[in-house]
Structure formats: C-alpha cells, structure tokens
Amino acid sequence: MKGSALCFATAAFLLLRALSFAQAAPGSVEIGAGAGRFYGGQLGDAETAPFGQKVRADDDILESVWLGAQLSRDWGLELSVRRTSTHLVAAGEGLFPNEPALAGLDFATIELAGLRSFRLGNLLPYVGGGIGVANVDPNTPNPAVRDANRFCASAAAGGRFYAARWIGFRADIRGRFTYLGSHRPGQGGGWLVSPEILAGAFFSFGGK
Numbered sequence: 001m002k003g004s005a006l007c008f009a010t011a012a013f014l015l016l017r018a019l020s021f022a023q024a025a026p027g028s029v030e031i032g033a034g035a036g037r038f039y040g041g042q043l044g045d046a047e048t049a050p051f052g053q054k055v056r057a058d059d060d061i062l063e064s065v066w067l068g069a070q071l072s073r074d075w076g077l078e079l080s081v082r083r084t085s086t087h088l089v090a091a092g093e094g095l096f097p098n099e100p101a102l103a104g105l106d107f108a109t110i111e112l113a114g115l116r117s118f119r120l121g122n123l124l125p126y127v128g129g130g131i132g133v134a135n136v137d138p139n140t141p142n143p144a145v146r147d148a149n150r151f152c153a154s155a156a157a158g159g160r161f162y163a164a165r166w167i168g169f170r171a172d173i174r175g176r177f178t179y180l181g182s183h184r185p186g187q188g189g190g191w192l193v194s195p196e197i198l199a200g201a202f203f204s205f206g207g208k
Contacts, residue, residue: 023119023162024076025207030068032170034200038062038084038107041194042091043180053090057105057194060086064198068115070207076115078130082196083108088138104139107194109152109176122162126172129155134178136192152178160202171199 024030040057066080084107089099113130130153137147158172178192 023122024070024117024124024160024204025165026070026072028070028204028207030066030070030076030078030202030204032068032200032202033063033065034170034198035064036062036196036198038086039195040086041192043088043192055088055102056091056099057107057192058087058089058099058101060084062196062198064200066202068202073119074117076117078113078115078128079111080113080130081108081110082198106137106139106147107134108137109134109178111152111154113154113156115156117160122168124160124162125157126159127155127157129153134176136178136180150178150180152176162204166204167201168204169199169201171197173197 037059038057038061039059042054042056062082062084064080064082066078068076068078070076086105086107087101088103088105089101091099109132111130111132113128115126115128117124117126132152132154134150134152135147136150154174154176156172156174158170160168160170162168174196176192176194176196178194180190180192
C-alpha cells in the first residue's frame with residue numbers, strides 16, 4: 001500500500017510539474033485566430049440621420065486574429081484585429097420585434113490591449129483592457145454616407161488553456177465602447193456599446 005501511494009504521489013507531482021510548464025513563458029510570442037459573436041447596439045443621432053429613424057447594429061458573426069507578447073510572468077500585450085459584417089436595422093420593441101434591415105454595416109477594430117494573467121496550472125484566466133480604432137462603414141446607396149474611424153476602448157475577461165507548451169485554446173468576453181461623437185442632435189451620438197464573445201486557438205513560440 002505504501003509503495004502504491006508513493007507511486008501515485010510521484011505521478012501526481014510529475015503531472016502537475018508538466019502542466020506548470022505549459023504556460024505563457026516570459027518573452028514568448030502568441031499568434032492566434034478565432035471566431036465568435038458581435039452583439040450590436042444603438043447608434044447615435046448623426047449616424048441614424050440618413051435613415052430618418054432610430055437604427056441599431058444587428059448581432060452577427062465576429063472574426064479575429066491576434067499577436068501577443070508575454071512581457072513577464074503575469075503581464076502581456078496583445079495586438080488584435082476584429083471584424084464583423086452585419087446590418088443596420090430599424091430599432092424595434094417587444095418580445096419579437098419587427099426590425100427590417102436598412103443597410104449593410106462593416107465594423108472592424110484594431111486594438112492594443114494589456115492583459116493580466118493568473119496562473120492555475122495550464123489554465124491562465126486573465127483580465128485586461130485596451131484602446132484602439134474602430135472603422136464604422138455603412139453600406140448605403142447614398143454615396144454621401146461614408147465610413148468613419150472612431151476611438152474605441154474595451155474591457156476583457158477570459159482564459160487561456162495550454163494543451164502543450166506551444167499550442168492552446170482561449171475564450172473571452174469583451175465590452176467594447178466606440179465613441180461616435182458629441183451627444184448632440186445632428187452632431188453625433190455618444191458611445192456605441194457592443195459586447196463581444198470570442199473563442200479560438202493559438203500557437204506560442206519562444207520564451208525563457
């Protein structure tokens with residue numbers, strides 16, 4: 001019995017030790033891609049003026065690629081590009097609202113984020129925040145309606161799971177805030193708040 005217990009304890013120790021190495025090593029670089037869901041939001045006065053009514057960005061599929069660098073044991077930086085191709089729809093109410101599509105909408109962001117990781121074996125939960133630029137491009141028949149580049153910021157929470165030292169999976173949820181201009185009738189629209197969820201796979205290279 002003592003021999004079996006010793007073997008079990010040794011195996012458990014070796015397993016935990018192996019998992020502890022399957023983490024984001026300081027100095028490592030991460031490349032990944034994924035997909036998820038973009039949850040649209042209400043647009044402001046200036047953006048809805050061409051339609052003569054309140055409109056919102058519809059929910060749709062979100063795609064992303066990212067490049068990350070682990071600066072230290074707990075802190076990292078990430079440069080990400082996220083994009084969705086959705087619609088502008090008439091704002092409706094009720095349990096089953098009638099929301100006809102009024103125009104297409106391409107929404108893309110490029111963002112630099114700082115991430116704080118918490119190590120639990122080969123699982124690394126993280127929180128963070130970022131700033132960047134959002135391109136809001138409505139596809140309408142009116143050539144006077146053009147795309148615009150706007151400041152955006154986000155807050156994130158998620159986790160990485162390292163299947164091995166060099167490969168893993170991750171998922172996170174982000175609240176994105178895109179500035180649309182001063183909140184005055186005909187002049188702008190405050191902030192577009194659009195939550196996002198994303199999951200994907202990544203490769204990790206280098207590190208100490």
